Amino acid sequence: MKKYIDQGKNDTRSGYGEGMTELGRTNPNVVALCADLVGSLKIQEFINENPERFFQIGIAEANMMGIAAGLTIGGKIPFTGTFANFSTGRVYDQIRQSIAYSNKNVKICASHAGLTLGEDGATHQILEDIGLMKMLPGMTVINPCDFNQTKAATIAIAEYEGPVYLRFGRPKVANFTPVDQKFEIGKALMLSEGTDVTIIATGHLVWEALVAAENLENQGISAEVINIHTIKPLDDEAILKSVRKTGCIVTAEEHNHLGGLGESVARVLATKHPTPQEFVATNDTFGESGTPAQLMEKYGLNNKAIEQAVLSVLKRK
Amino acid sequence: MPKVSELQEITTQVRRDILRMVHKVNSGHPGGSLGCTEFIVALYNEVMELKEGFDMDGKDEDLFFLSNGHISPVFYSVLARRGYFPVDELNTFRLLNSRLQGHPTTHEGLPGVRIASGSLGQGMSVAIGAAQAKKLNKDSNLVYTLHGDGELQEGQNWEAIMYAAGKKVDNLISTIDLNGQQIDGSTDDVLPMGSIKAKFEAFGWDVLEIKDGNDLDAILNGYKEAKSRTGKGKPVCVLLYTMMGNGVDFMMHTHAWHGKAPSDEQLENALSQNPETLGDY
Numbered sequence: 001m002k003k004y005i006d007q008g009k010n011d012t013r014s015g016y017g018e019g020m021t022e023l024g025r026t027n028p029n030v031v032a033l034c035a036d037l038v039g040s041l042k043i044q045e046f047i048n049e050n051p052e053r054f055f056q057i058g059i060a061e062a063n064m065m066g067i068a069a070g071l072t073i074g075g076k077i078p079f080t081g082t083f084a085n086f087s088t089g090r091v092y093d094q095i096r097q098s099i100a101y102s103n104k105n106v107k108i109c110a111s112h113a114g115l116t117l118g119e120d121g122a123t124h125q126i127l128e129d130i131g132l133m134k135m136l137p138g139m140t141v142i143n144p145c146d147f148n149q150t151k152a153a154t155i156a157i158a159e160y161e162g163p164v165y166l167r168f169g170r171p172k173v174a175n176f177t178p179v180d181q182k183f184e185i186g187k188a189l190m191l192s193e194g195t196d197v198t199i200i201a202t203g204h205l206v207w208e209a210l211v212a213a214e215n216l217e218n219q220g221i222s223a224e225v226i227n228i229h230t231i232k233p234l235d236d237e238a239i240l241k242s243v244r245k246t247g248c249i250v251t252a253e254e255h256n257h258l259g260g261l262g263e264s265v266a267r268v269l270a271t272k273h274p275t276p277q278e279f280v281a282t283n284d285t286f287g288e289s290g291t292p293a294q295l296m297e298k299y300g301l302n303n304k305a306i307e308q309a310v311l312s313v314l315k316r317k
Numbered sequence: 318m319p320k321v322s323e324l325q326e327i328t329t330q331v332r333r334d335i336l337r338m339v340h341k342v343n344s345g346h347p348g349g350s351l352g353c354t355e356f357i358v359a360l361y362n363e364v365m366e367l368k369e370g371f372d373m374d375g376k377d378e379d380l381f382f383l384s385n386g387h388i389s390p391v392f393y394s395v396l397a398r399r400g401y402f403p404v405d406e407l408n409t410f411r412l413l414n415s416r417l418q419g420h421p422t423t424h425e426g427l428p429g430v431r432i433a434s435g436s437l438g439q440g441m442s443v444a445i446g447a448a449q450a451k452k453l454n455k456d457s458n459l460v461y462t463l464h465g466d467g468e469l470q471e472g473q474n475w476e477a478i479m480y481a482a483g484k485k486v487d488n489l490i491s492t493i494d495l496n497g498q499q500i501d502g503s504t505d506d507v508l509p510m511g512s513i514k515a516k517f518e519a520f521g522w523d524v525l526e527i528k529d530g531n532d533l534d535a536i537l538n539g540y541k542e543a544k545s546r547t548g549k550g551k552p553v554c555v556l557l558y559t560m561m562g563n564g565v566d567f568m569m570h571t572h573a574w575h576g577k578a579p580s581d582e583q584l585e586n587a588l589s590q591n592p593e594t595l596g597d598y
Contacts, residue, residue: 031453055449058483063442063476070382070446073431074454075374078446093436094473098443102423102433 001192001217001225004176004210010147012168012204013111017042018147019154020079024050027077027158033068034081035061040170041081041111061086065094069104077158078106084113084167085126088133099163100136107157108133109166113143114254115282115299116204116292117170125287131259133165134232140185141232143167143253143261145206147175149229152183160185167203169254171292174207177227186230188238194224197310198242198249202228202261205252205280205301212306223310231261236268243269248276248317250309254301257281276316278309321533326594327398328358328533332564333591334394334598338410340584345411345419348574349465350391352496352559355531356463357395364540366458371401371428379458380447382432384440385465385494386420387576392429393417397598401429404598438471440464441491445481448489459547462491467499470508475520481552482521489552490543491522495530496561498572514556523551530557531564565590 023030024046032046033055047054055071057064061082068078080087087110088095099106115125134141142157142164144150150168157164177189191206192213201209206227213223224242228235243249249269251262262279269275282299296302331354339345361367365379383392390410397404402416409415416425420435432443440462448460468474481489493513501507510516517524523546527539539555546553561575562568565587568579579587 052453055484057480058476060476060480062439062473063445063480066439066442066473066477067446067449067480069432070443070448071450073374073380073443073447074376074450074456076450076453094439094442097433097436098439104432 001194001213004191006174006176008175009172010175011170011172012144012147012150013040013170014042015144015147015150016109016111016154016166016168017045019151020046021049022155023158024053029075029077030079030158031055031071031076032079032081033057033064035059035064035086037082040083041109043081061091062094065091066098068106069098069102072104072106079109080106081109081111083124084110084129085124088129089126092132096136100139103138104163105161107164107166109154111168112170113167114169114204115287115295115301116254118292118295119289121289122286127256127282127287128259129167130231130253130255130261134264138163139232140164140230141167142185142230143203144229145203145227146173146177148177148179148181149183152181153229156183156185169204173204176207186233186235188235189227189229190238191227192225194222194246196222196246197314198224198226198246199252199306199310200226200228200239200249200261200265201252202231204254208303209252209306211303212310215303215307216310221310221314228261231264234264234268236272239265239268240273243273243275248313250278250280250306250313252280252306255281256284258284276313278313280305280309321537324358324362324533327362328354329591330593330595331358331391331394331398333588333593334407335390336565336579336584336587337597338390338394338407339578342411343578345390345578346387346576347390347578348498348561348568348572349385349388349494349496351563351565351568352531352561353388353463353494354391354563355533355536356492356557356559357391359533359536359540360461361395361399363537365461373431375431376454376456377458379461380431381461382440382444382447383421383463384434385437385463385468386434389417389419389421392421396429398595402427407598437465437468438473441474441477441481444489444491445477445486448486451488459544460489462489464491464493465499466493466495466497466513467504467507469493469510469513478517478520478522485550486552487548487550490547490555491552492555492557494559495556496559498561498575500572500575502572517554521551522554523549524554524556526556526558528558530559
């Protein structure tokens with residue numbers, strides 16, 4: 001299988017920050033909003049270079065979503081910034097009516113998604129956001145896997161007309177995608193070809209899937225690894241093409257198994273090509289305090305969990 | 318400038334439109350619509366600076382955001398009578414496949430509408446964003462909003478009210494329709510809100526009152542004054558005291574007509590109080 005090298009651990013939120021810095025220099029219509037979390041969202045450089053295009057909203061996320069919708073009227077491209085929980089569940093109706101239903105060109109950028117923000121615990125973790133956002137008609141949902149891809153995605157969504165949910169995280173994780181890789185919304189990336197099983201992963205779980213595939217190769221199992229950075233619209237063809245070859249699939253995500261990537265994949269398979277599937281995801285639960293590594297271990301979201309899921313699904317082929 | 322008598326003619330016709338639209342589909346919100354008819358007519362025919370035609374960005378013209386979207390009948394009628402879309406389309410209000418949804422939306426591409434509203438409390442935030450975009454664009458035109466008084470019970474308003482003052486959004490004129498009524502009864506019975514005026518002032522707004530919010534002269538004078546107070550570092554709030562159901566005697570002095578359509582006989586009675594002026598659709 002193709003090997004990937006960790007170019008040095010980095011956080012996906014810093015990829016967002018660097019993407020914003022670049023957009024600040026290249027796209028005069030891009031404006032940034034933040035609800036009192038500038039440091040967490042890593043957008044200080046954008047603010048320093050474009051103070052007039054930054055809106056500090058204060059701790060008022062509902063107001064932030066409405067202001068973002070309003071800024072599009074007049075041609076601005078607003079990027080909102082706060083934690084994933086406060087970007088979605090807290091402001092769902094504001095997003096639903098003022099952004100999604102009104103089809104406003106707002107980019108909802110959400111850091112600290114999933115369990116891996118760690119010690120703050122379940123009030124700040126969110127494992128339901130992909131489901132909440134993918135259910136909104138017209139909403140694009142993107143969950144990049146590393147620093148480079150998050151930066152590329154941030155830049156790419158400015159060129160796309162329509163509401164987008166961009167989900168990323170807090171911890172420093174492996175940075176392994178090519179620095180110059182073009183980001184195409186809705187286009188799955190084949191990371192490593194294989195013949196026995198398909199592993200489809202999103203976000204922080206993509207690197208874990210690559211580690212799992214390497215371990216499986218040592219056991220004589222050939223796993224195909226696909227990076228689904230865009231959960232909606234889903235790249236149905238890439239998924240179907242792969243399972244027609246491998247005959248079974250594991251989906252992996254830092255999210256509840258209800259409403260996440262796995263269910264989207266299952267819908268495609270159930271209607272087009274029924275295939276045995278195992279889910280690496282949380283099991284309808286809230287998170288808790290702990291280190292990111294401890295939480296991923298306890299809730300079954302690491303390379304070991306993916307490996308176990310592969311061994312299970314292979315028995316069902 | 319149109320004469321007040323001309324605005325009065327539009328007002329009477331808009332009242333007829335509201336009553337006939339709501340009656341036809343046996344649903345909708347006539348009470349608040351009738352209470353705000355003079356205001357919306359004055360806004361679109363005299364107060365606001367508007368370009369011909371409609372584009373979403375609305376650069377170099379004034380913008381209006383209806384936050385209490387349930388009074389869509391008055392909004393649709395005034396937009397149609399102002400030429401944003403054919404008056405005959407009022408016939409499709411609340412019908413399947415219509416651009417005139419129960420609550421206003423951009424989703425069906427109706428000219429004149431820039432945001433969906435209906436779920437309450439969101440319009441001021443949107444208007445603030447549009448006002449700040451105008452400032453970035455060096456566009457000196459103003460942004461207007463309308464909110465129900467009951468709607469102020471939604472917390473998002475107070476986030477927006479705090480922000481607009483704190484960030485000196487002084488190209489914004491927000492009007493509160495103070496009719497003292499909401500679905501379940503008077504606002505004082507449902508949730509006493511104390512002094513709205515004192516609250517806005519405490520948050521740092523420049524507040525002015527129009528005591529007779531159903532009198533066109535009072536409205537025109539009031540908004541002339543409101544406009545003169547923009548650009549001075551504070552958002553401007555107009556407290557517009559209106560009568561819900563104004564112009565139809567049996568719909569006034571009660572909250573009963575918030576969201577209820579008149580019967581055939583009631584329609585006939587109501588229309589007889591508002592004789593046709595510009596021609597029914």
